[in-house]
Amino acid sequence: GSIIGILGAGQLGRMTALAAARLGYKVHVFAPESMDSACGQVVAHHTQAGWHDLRALARFADDVDVITLEWENVPTYAVDFLARHVGVHPGAHVLAVAQDRVAEKSFANKLGIGTAPFRAVRSLDELNRAATEIGLPAILKSTRMGYDGKGQLRLNPGDDLTGAFDAIGSDEAILEGFVDFEREISVVTARRSDGTMLSYPPVENRHRSGILDTTTVPATLTPAIAAEAVRIAETLATELHVVGLLAVEMFVTRDGRVLVNEMAPRPHNSGHWTLDFAATSQFEQLVRAVCDLPLGAVEVTAPCVMTNLIGDDVDTWPAILADPQARLHLYGKGDARPGRKMGHVTRPLSP
Ligand code: ATP
Ligand code: MG
Ligand code: MG
Numbered sequence: 001g002s003i004i005g006i007l008g009a010g011q012l013g014r015m016t017a018l019a020a021a022r023l024g025y026k027v028h029v030f031a032p033e034s035m036d037s038a039c040g041q042v043v044a045h046h047t048q049a050g051w052h053d054l055r056a057l058a059r060f061a062d063d064v065d066v067i068t069l070e071w072e073n074v075p076t077y078a079v080d081f082l083a084r085h086v087g088v089h090p091g092a093h094v095l096a097v098a099q100d101r102v103a104e105k106s107f108a109n110k111l112g113i114g115t116a117p118f119r120a121v122r123s124l125d126e127l128n129r130a131a132t133e134i135g136l137p138a139i140l141k142s143t144r145m146g147y148d149g150k151g152q153l154r155l156n157p158g159d160d161l162t163g164a165f166d167a168i169g170s171d172e173a174i175l176e177g178f179v180d181f182e183r184e185i186s187v188v189t190a191r192r193s194d195g196t197m198l199s200y201p202p203v204e205n206r207h208r209s210g211i212l213d214t215t216t217v218p219a220t221l222t223p224a225i226a227a228e229a230v231r232i233a234e235t236l237a238t239e240l241h242v243v244g245l246l247a248v249e250m251f252v253t254r255d256g257r258v259l260v261n262e263m264a265p266r267p268h269n270s271g272h273w274t275l276d277f278a279a280t281s282q283f284e285q286l287v288r289a290v291c292d293l294p295l296g297a298v299e300v301t302a303p304c305v306m307t308n309l310i311g312d313d314v315d316t317w318p319a320i321l322a323d324p325q326a327r328l329h330l331y332g333k334g335d336a337r338p339g340r341k342m343g344h345v346t347r348p349l350s351p
Contacts, residue, residue: 003028004287005064005086006039007079008071009046011331011341012267012283013039015275016070019283025291030060038331039070051078061085068244068290070266072098073145089193089243089290090265097240098265101143101174105260111239113232114259116251117177124165130175131161137178142170148339149210154178179259181251185219187233188247188271190285190295197237198285198295200278202229205249205270208310211339215270215306216349217277221252228258236263245286247271269308269341276327276346277304303349314342323347 004020006013009031017027017039028045031037040046045063049056057078061067067088069079072095079092097103105115119130121140131138136159142151153164155175165173184206189199204219205212219226233248240246247268249261271282280288280296288295309316314336320326330343 002026003044003064004291005030005060005067006043007031007067007069007074009033009037009039010070011038011333012070014042014331015272015281015329016068016267016283016286017043019281020287023284023287023291023293025287028060028064030057036334038333041332051075054081057081058085066290068266068286069095072264072266087290090246091241091243094240094242094246094265098263099144101141101146101176101262104262105174105176107240108232108236108260111235113235114257115176115261116179116259119175121165121173121175122171124162127161127165127173127175131155134175134177139176139178140164140168141174141176142168143172143174144170148212149207152210179251179253179261181259182254183219183252184249184261185221185229185252185258186215186247186249186268186270187229188245188268188274188282188285189230189233189237189242190245190282190289190298191237191242192289192295193243193292195238196295197234198298199230199233200271200274200282200298201300202226202250203270203273209339211310211341212269212308213310214308215273217273217300217304217306222256225252225256225258232258232260236260240265244289245271245282269344270306272329272344273304273306273346275329277301277348304346305349306344306346308341309343309345311338311340311342312336317343320345 003026027043030047076092102120121127136157140153185202191197202219204216206214237246247264251259274281279299320328327346
């Protein structure tokens with residue numbers, strides 16, 4: 001096939017479309033967002049319609065040879081409907097797990113993979129019970145749709161649980177025990193339909209105000225912990241039958257355990273360094289995986305650090321361009337609202 005459909009129209013879709021174009025594919029995008037979104041600017045065709053618009057979905061599916069996605073919260077009914085017309089990778093069965101923090105952690109635990117202790121919280125009663133059983137500090141999160149730390153509250157001993165439950169404002173929440181981690185890491189694994197897999201090495205992530213700030217490549221880990229992180233990501237990708245990418249965010253505890261925080265079946269912000277310092281970018285790897293091409297090499301070409309440009313950080317672009325070491329990526333978003341991901345820059349780590 002020569003036309004790839006992408007669900008979602010943000011910067012992840014934009015960078016996937018650019019990688020697809022390099023391999024000779026055309027891209028059509030389906031998303032409720034407007035045409036001048038980050039992705040809309042670089043694709044051949046953009047269907048702007050809602051996820052419930054079955055007629056628009058059917059036309060989109062008929063126009064493309066395969067569908068992938070850049071946003072894991074596409075409603076599963078829309079993905080199921082599309083899949084009656086054309087292959088959708090990753091499929092609705094993967095999204096159903098990745099969209100729901102309780103399902104995600106339960107899935108990991110069933111495979112013997114550790115997570116923070118957690119309880120589903122659907123009422124104030126359940127929150128009180130969960131707080132007693134798990135203990136505080138803990139983090140209360142909405143079960144679905146959160147990103148960049150939105151929809152989360154840290155609860156400390158003595159905090160007002162009634163107020164916290166009201167503030168979350170969802171009858172589907174999760175209470176997670178607070179993990180006093182040594183570092184946060186992630187692994188991006190690519191998997192083809194024949195089960196072939198390749199993983200980028202674990203990278204280390206630092207957050208600022210709940211948003212990813214920097215990714216350092218590779219993460220500083222013992223070989224055993226690095227191998228364990230890769231084993232976890234590959235086990236999850238295999239057991240979920242992922243075709244495409246699976247990004248797994250993990251905590252490394254002070255006593256050397258690796259716990260899964262969450263996973264995303266798509267390109268991941270912590271994989272942006274691969275555009276400039278890996279043999280194959282995560283975006284090209286996604287295209288290869290869903291188009292049934294051989295996967296590319298995942299070697300790190302140089303240790304590096306990726307820094308997100310959030311909100312008006314993007315105003316520093318002239319200085320970044322003047323730095324011969326820096327690789328600048330801007331997403332073409334007009335409005336630099338606070339907290340909005342406007343671009344990123346990757347630099348080799350000085351020895
Ligand atoms: P993303 O933008 O990565 O999708 P998100 O909004 O889905 O983020 P999480 O990844 O669950 O949220 O949490 C955001 C950050 O908050 C984590 O990267 C970590 O730094 C911190 N955090 C989340 N859960 C815990 C926990 N149980 N214990 C300690 N820190 C946590
Ligand atoms: Mg998340
Ligand atoms: Mg996260």
